[in-house]
Amino acid sequence: MDLPHHGHRATKPRARTGPPAGDPMLFDDTSSGGPQMTNQGYYNSGYMSGPPAAGAGAGAGVGVNNLFTDPMANAAVMYGSSIANQGKDIVNKEISRFVSMNKLKYFFAVDTKYVIKKLMLLMFPYTHQDWEVRYHRDTPLPPRHDLNAPDLYIPSMAFITYLLLAGMALGIQKRFSPEVLGLCASTALVWMVIEVFAMLLSLYLLTVHSDLSTFDLIAYSGYKYVGMIFTVLCGLLFGSDGYFVALAWSSCALMYFIVRSLKMKILSSLSSDSMGAGASAKPRFRLYITMATAIFQPVIIYWLTSHLVR
Template sequence: MEQNLGNWPGMRRPTSDPQSNAFGNVFNGAGSGLIRGGLGAYGERFLGSSSEFMQSNITQHLSDPQYYFQVNGRYVRNKLKVILFPFLHRGHWTRITEPVAGKLSYKPPIHDINAPDLYIPFMAFGTYVVLSGFYSGVFGRFTPEALSLQFTKGLFGWLFEVLILEGILYSMGSGEAPLLDIVAYGGYAFAALSLAIMARLFWSFSYYFMLPWICICTGVFLLKTMKRVLLGGARGYEKHSSRQHYLLLLMVAFQFPLLFWLGTVTA
């Protein structure tokens, strides 16, 4: 039969030994402090190493996406002139640096015509896809499948251009250029392709005059840009100057089959 001792007057509840509680508190406090200190130190080391890895690898290759969209109307007009008529560019091809927090950093596109941006490549790629669909519709052969195929072909061509540029930089031992820089350089060709397709809408034979000129201009623009990247970042440029020249000429020659393939619209 159970009895509630607390209801009996004069009866005390059993209490634990204060000495054992003291030892328990000491061990619990020491254990929790040890665990907190160990986990805190491990967490700091882990987070610190992760932060260093992010800064030294991912940030190095992806850079800051917002940097590539700091443009205005004046920059877009001047940049299109450099892309479409690189022979008329009388200024230098090097990027402008400025000190930021004790380190040298490149100025954004709005303040430097030679800085890469992603606004023009994305807008040019969208214009290229729309004009391709419009060109097919003029001949009564527009289908969603054809537009999707042109979109996929454009993405594949852009990716292939980026791989070519990355391969040239890697072969010269210059892998320090951020990935978004190379993506921007590879996407500038769609501005010239959009101009060629637009000219073809008014006169079909103009395509055969415009596209070779566009290939030459795109090749010269990439040649000037890549030489500036190589000269600025490749340590082995002097040792492999002849090989570098052959690779750059191969890159220029590669623009002809790539741009002719991308500029072909089924109609």
């Protein structure tokens, strides 16, 4: 259930447009047509122990063939897939009890073209110019009609891919166990809950008015899994050097993406708070929230991936 924000909603003029002619605005189930994200993911574990694979030198990468031929890695991937599917079913069942499915369906209204463009935007956001979310009759356009709209399809698929790659990495390093992979999944979910809750609490305590919903925050928080997949995959293939290069790139790209996206939701609503006591402090609070959210992303990425690559 979306948590309400106190205060008036932002009065910033919204860019209005309509969906392409002949195409229903939203709620056609096209999520199954989106490409599955593969070959990317990772995990943190200050909780795992055990020696690295025999003969593995410090910073040595894992060969490409070993990623797919190691029996332990394959077993770990299969187990990770089972956990991910069970978790997906449980989450869908629980969500349907408390949330309107039409509202949730909006965040999964994607197609193949949107997914490819969004993945490119997440990894190469620097050339993107227009970050404003589009509206049609005061209703935001669904993701497949607006590249800037947040979605939950990419974060959910990226999270599943992250678990699969984490299981593969642990299997290659002879450290896999169901308990460790379960701890990997629960740790990642707990960090997301903490991040979203901290963001909602900050907006509430500072009485910052925005158009952000709980699902929006979950989507923006979940986009980090795309960079995490890229980071761990590079670490497995190219060793510690590849890991840190990929970590730096994905962290910078994600921070830029978060700042530009949240800026349109938080920093641009100044007109609604331009009057009243303490109004001069509101822009500074908004800037603090936006920057803190962006800076927090690389910390989580490193925490959830560093122990997967040895």
